[in-house]
Amino acid sequence: xxxxxxxxxxxxxxGDTVTLQGWVYNSRASGKIIFIIxxxxxxxxxxxxxxxxxxxxFFADVKxxxxxxxxxxxxxxxxxxxxxxxxxxxxxxxxIVHAAGDYPITPKPHGIExxxxxxxxxxxxxxxxxxxxxxxxxxxQIRRFFNDNGFLLMDTPLFAPAAGEGAQTLFQxxxxxxPVFLAQTGQLYLEAACMAHRKVYCFGPTFRAxxxxxxxxxxxxxxVEPEIAFASLSDVIDLSEDLLCSIVDRVLRDHLDDLEALDxxxxxxxxxxxxxxxxxYTEAAxxxxxxxxxxxxxxxxxxxxxRVEELNAxxxxxxxxxxxQGVKQWKKDKAIAEVIDRREERSELEEQIRNIPHHMELAAxxxxxxxxxxxxxxxxxxxxxxxxxxxxxxKRVKAFYMREDRTNDDVxxxxxxxxxxGFGEIIGGSAREEDYDRLLRRIGxxxxxxxxxxxxxxxxxxxxxxxxxxxxxxxxTVAWICNLKHIRETIPYPRMMxxxxx
RNA sequence: UCCCCGAUAGCUCAAUUGGUAGAGCGAGCGGCUGUUAACCGCUAGGUCGUAGGUUCGAAUCCUACUCGGGGAGCCA
Numbered sequence: 001x002x003x004x005x006x007x008x009x010x011x012x013x014x015g016d017t018v019t020l021q022g023w024v025y026n027s028r029a030s031g032k033i034i035f036i037i038x039x040x041x042x043x044x045x046x047x048x049x050x051x052x053x054x055x056x057x058f059f060a061d062v063k064x065x066x067x068x069x070x071x072x073x074x075x076x077x078x079x080x081x082x083x084x085x086x087x088x089x090x091x092x093x094x095x096i097v098h099a100a101g102d103y104p105i106t107p108k109p110h111g112i113e114x115x116x117x118x119x120x121x122x123x124x125x126x127x128x129x130x131x132x133x134x135x136x137x138x139x140x141q142i143r144r145f146f147n148d149n150g151f152l153l154m155d156t157p158l159f160a161p162a163a164g165e166g167a168q169t170l171f172q173x174x175x176x177x178x179p180v181f182l183a184q185t186g187q188l189y190l191e192a193a194c195m196a197h198r199k200v201y202c203f204g205p206t207f208r209a210x211x212x213x214x215x216x217x218x219x220x221x222x223x224v225e226p227e228i229a230f231a232s233l234s235d236v237i238d239l240s241e242d243l244l245c246s247i248v249d250r251v252l253r254d255h256l257d258d259l260e261a262l263d264x265x266x267x268x269x270x271x272x273x274x275x276x277x278x279x280x281y282t283e284a285a286x287x288x289x290x291x292x293x294x295x296x297x298x299x300x301x302x303x304x305x306x307r308v309e310e311l312n313a314x315x316x317x318x319x320x321x322x323x324x325q326g327v328k329q330w331k332k333d334k335a336i337a338e339v340i341d342r343r344e345e346r347s348e349l350e351e352q353i354r355n356i357p358h359h360m361e362l363a364a365x366x367x368x369x370x371x372x373x374x375x376x377x378x379x380x381x382x383x384x385x386x387x388x389x390x391x392x393x394x395k396r397v398k399a400f401y402m403r404e405d406r407t408n409d410d411v412x413x414x415x416x417x418x419x420x421x422g423f424g425e426i427i428g429g430s431a432r433e434e435d436y437d438r439l440l441r442r443i444g445x446x447x448x449x450x451x452x453x454x455x456x457x458x459x460x461x462x463x464x465x466x467x468x469x470x471x472x473x474x475x476x477t478v479a480w481i482c483n484l485k486h487i488r489e490t491i492p493y494p495r496m497m498x499x500x501x502x
Numbered sequence: 503u504c505c506c507c508g509a510u511a512g513c514u515c516a517a518u519u520g521g522u523a524g525a526g527c528g529a530g531c532g533g534c535u536g537u538u539a540a541c542c543g544c545u546a547g548g549u550c551g552u553a554g555g556u557u558c559g560a561a562u563c564c565u566a567c568u569c570g571g572g573g574a575g576c577c578a
Binding site: 033037050051066083084102112114116210217220221223320334336347356373476487 | 503506507512513514515516525526527528529532534535536537538539540541569570571572573574575576577578
């Protein structure tokens, strides 16, 4: 009797007769031998069926199975260098669990619209499988980090009566006839909770009705928010460093194979160590206006133009291959697929090249007082090899609850942590205003309705202390760690502007 | 809300620039004993996003709309 096992256990079972249950990832057959790449959720394994007296009863049926058909295969495990994964199952028995119909996602290139429509099937594909494994570990490490460091989980409501920050970007829902909003942060509730439990965090989905269709935005995403009583801005930054380092270390420990499959530069991740760079907004503004930023963009322009030339030549060459006589079809297929990729790269570069002069202008003419734009963040993060904590933004571009700098009323004690390699903001946090009068004044200045914040003002009436925290976006973190161009691949079912299927 | 790009077979793309709509993959049938996105032969598969316009003639040119992609603003 063969024992049931999974593909991730095969290295301990060489020589044994085992049963694998899984799905046909790909299959190739000739007259008397079938190669099935079986995937079982834990990995992929090549299974070989040779036609003989043992296999005759099912050989023809298995040979006909379409991609993603489900089956159980029994056979002897061997080490096999020729096979993907390094192991092979020589099949002696097979049970067809379900013969699949015409599976839409073939092992050929597909467009993003098609893949998104088939997200429920797409995440069976190899690359998506690796990404979602890393996501699960990132989330697990976040929970562990806080649980192991004395933080208490405090769930905050998803139905919220008023805005946390700005009301324009909230989803309104009908709550038994009353309008309420889907929460875009649990922070205010956490501030109350940290006065009861000192160190707390919340972790859950959050909703933003921002009308942005970019690679960095989802309307529903996951955010973890810690909040600590008796904490200064510097304590908040220390915590963000420790958290990010622990996430990166854990992923490097447990997911090297996934990162390699995703073509992630591992050295760049190994470089993520404390301390991060800390600069003030004012220093960032100087940096933007300075010669380093200018030189970076000028070099960019030269390099990107050179790359476009390179791509032009490459595309021409590949095009010739696809049209040449006597070239094997699979070589043409590969050339066509590469042409598509290279053209996409080229059109992206061309857009970037078009934007660079504008970005240079924005950076060179950056005025103290305005918020850092996306291109500004990219410049700052690319001028550093580790994450950068940018602190002390002008008061008027930040939220009302942020603590005013007691030495300079124009700025607040806040921090944005920018991921390296131009990935941009993954953390936003601050020390919170603990002074009753100052907070009340800020509520007035922002023209918020004081009545909505009476309970929040209570926190400044009864044992108010300095406190602070931050929010970390899970999807942006995963995109950075996995080096993904687009955030939509970091969550099983992405919700974006105008998209909620499947 | 604004700017740029796109829409042709189930999928990914061609169509000599205005002159009879084509290939690969996938699907079906047949062949092949070590394949790595296997290979070889045959078959089926189309209201060229929608609606107008220009023209002897439109997938191709023009206008509007719809949908999608990328970016700006805003943000994690």
